[in-house]
Amino acid sequence: MIFMKLFSHIVNKNISNLRHYRKDNPFVKTWKVIAKDAPEFLGINKKKPVYPEHVDIVIIGGGFIGSATAYWLKRRAADGLSIVVLEKDITYKNIQNNISLGTLTQHFSLPENVFLSQYGTEFIRKAKENLGDDVDVQYNPSGYLVLASEKYADKLETTVTIQKEYGLKNELLTPDEINSRYPWINTKDVQLGCIGLESEGVVNSWALLKGLVQKAQQLGTIYVNAEVVGFEMEKQRDVLMEGVSPGTYEKINKVVYRTPDNEEYAIKFAACILAAGHESGEIAKLAKVGQSEGLLSIPLPIESRQYEIYSIENEAKKTGLNTPIVMDTSGLWLRRNCLEDNLLCGLVPLIRDDSKTLSKEDYYKNIIEPTLINRFPNTTGAQVLKISSELQDCNTYDDTGILGPHPYHNNLYIAAGFGKYGLHHAPGIGRAISELIIDSHYSTIDLTRLGFDRLLINEPLVEFNIY
Numbered sequence: 435m436i437f438m439k440l441f442s443h444i445v446n447k448n449i450s451n452l453r454h455y456r457k458d459n460p461f462v463k464t465w466k467v468i469a470k471d472a473p474e475f476l477g478i479n480k481k482k483p484v485y486p487e488h489v490d491i492v493i494i495g496g497g498f499i500g501s502a503t504a505y506w507l508k509r510r511a512a513d514g515l516s517i518v519v520l521e522k523d524i525t526y527k528n529i530q531n532n533i534s535l536g537t538l539t540q541h542f543s544l545p546e547n548v549f550l551s552q553y554g555t556e557f558i559r560k561a562k563e564n565l566g567d568d569v570d571v572q573y574n575p576s577g578y579l580v581l582a583s584e585k586y587a588d589k590l591e592t593t594v595t596i597q598k599e600y601g602l603k604n605e606l607l608t609p610d611e612i613n614s615r616y617p618w619i620n621t622k623d624v625q626l627g628c629i630g631l632e633s634e635g636v637v638n639s640w641a642l643l644k645g646l647v648q649k650a651q652q653l654g655t656i657y658v659n660a661e662v663v664g665f666e667m668e669k670q671r672d673v674l675m676e677g678v679s680p681g682t683y684e685k686i687n688k689v690v691y692r693t694p695d696n697e698e699y700a701i702k703f704a705a706c707i708l709a710a711g712h713e714s715g716e717i718a719k720l721a722k723v724g725q726s727e728g729l730l731s732i733p734l735p736i737e738s739r740q741y742e743i744y745s746i747e748n749e750a751k752k753t754g755l756n757t758p759i760v761m762d763t764s765g766l767w768l769r770r771n772c773l774e775d776n777l778l779c780g781l782v783p784l785i786r787d788d789s790k791t792l793s794k795e796d797y798y799k800n801i802i803e804p805t806l807i808n809r810f811p812n813t814t815g816a817q818v819l820k821i822s823s824e825l826q827d828c829n830t831y832d833d834t835g836i837l838g839p840h841p842y843h844n845n846l847y848i849a850a851g852f853g854k855y856g857l858h859h860a861p862g863i864g865r866a867i868s869e870l871i872i873d874s875h876y877s878t879i880d881l882t883r884l885g886f887d888r889l890l891i892n893e894p895l896v897e898f899n900i901y
């Protein structure tokens with residue numbers, strides 16, 4: 435008990451500082467050693483585990499999106515809906531190691547993403563009101579500067595015009611204006627820039643996740659430490675559906691999950707939300723998605739992409755306190771590491787990931803280093819350390835999130851593939867799913883276009899947030 439109190443104190447102290455990376459990342463080290471005690475700290479598993487046999491809604495994955503969904507469903511329906519979250523890593527040690535950088539941006543071209551990001555920031559700003567007085571997500575406003583090459587300058591200008599219509603406050607900058615504000619940026623091959631003037635910045639991602647999990651639990655969600663390993667289906671001979679031979683329809687009605695003791699249970703549900711991040715594609719296969727014919731012939735195209743994060747030692751002293759988050763024309767981003775004296779950078783993984791064949795050293799030497807030095811010449815000769823290698827969910831079809839019921843399994847709601855902005859959009863995605871389930875339609879932001887149907891009709895929905 436004394437140990438737990440001490441542990442809580444240490445962890446609280448650590449997470450109360452805005453999340454930042456260190457070379458040796460002492461918090462992650464400590465976390466790894468005592469991860470088995472974490473459920474206690476999170477308030478999970480205080481009681482003997484319960485393995486419910488039926489529930490209204492089962493959510494697969496208790497990360498940002500799964501927990502935001504549980505939170506919203508419970509906030510709106512309270513005891514009217516019973517909700518179980520099946521989370522295979524209840525210590526969140528993988529998320530803790532693989533944690534999002536907590537960057538918030540409004541630079542999107544699809545209205546759906548603009549509105550989701552606006553709402554995400556609003557939710558985060560009011561985190562205490564939404565999640566509880568003890569939740570401090572440490573929102574730190576900061577400009578986000580997007581750079582466009584000649585090829586994309588027109589597109590950036592058009593996007594910014596549209597964004598202004600949606601009420602965003604963005605300012606276009608010429609290369610000279612960029613230079614006079616940020617002389618450490620080389621603008622030789624930059625045609626245009628755009629800086630966000632509000633609702634952008636950085637948040638403590640771990641504190642946000644913890645706040646969502648705790649609030650969802652307080653509202654009555656049950657978190658179960660278990661890995662989903664299958665679905666059970668039942669034949670419904672009277673269902674007639676286009677593309678499905680009469681009498682053959684099979685409805686999924688149970689999720690099979692395995693507990694840490696290697697026991698298997700099945701839970702019956704009315705609706706199931708698939709929010710398992712980069713593992714969602716594999717889990718969908720268990721419901722025959724992409725494994726059968728007709729409406730089940732198209733897979734859920736979610737895969738993982740490796741993401742390397744680097745620290746550029748001592749360089750923040752040169753760029754100064756008003757260093758914006760920079761998104762380069764190449765997809766390389768750079769930002770301050772909060773108030774530390776290093777900068778962080780990484781290259782957003784692409785849908786077509788050709789770099790997989792390169793060794794880590796060659797990836798840095800051939801891809802990162804030249805891009806970094808081209809845009810930020812001061813970094814020539816700087817000490818650059820790879821501080822982590824993380825996995826991101828990627829929709830290999832069009833790189834935009836997939837949201838809503840599956841066309842065959844209309845009680846399976848997909849919420850995955852949100853890639854690099856899943857943390858920021860999670861509050862809006864959770865609210866949207868609660869609308870689909872409780873109101874039977876989107877009532878705040880219309881996210882119909884994010885549905886799986888676009889894969890059926892082969893109409894990609896491409897987000898063009900410039901590089």
Ligand SMILES: Cc1cc2nc3c(=O)[nH]c(=O)nc-3n(C[C@H](O)[C@H](O)[C@H](O)COP(=O)(O)OP(=O)(O)OC[C@H]3O[C@@H](n4cnc5c(N)ncnc54)[C@H](O)[C@@H]3O)c2cc1C
Pocket residue numbers: 494495496497498499500501520521522523528529532533534535536537538660661662663709710711712713717741743824825826827849850851852853854855856857858859
């Ligand atoms: C390096 C990096 C930086 C990022 N930076 C940002 C950023 O700055 N801003 C931003 O908005 N987003 C960022 N993201 C993206 C963001 O982290 C993701 O979009 C977000 O985590 C997606 O949330 P999720 O709930 O879908 O998935 P996750 O957070 O990955 O949660 C999925 C959960 O499902 C669980 N699960 C998986 N399989 C099973 C199973 N079979 N049974 C039970 N549970 C299962 C996992 O354990 C996990 O807890 C970043 C991501 C990475 C990797």
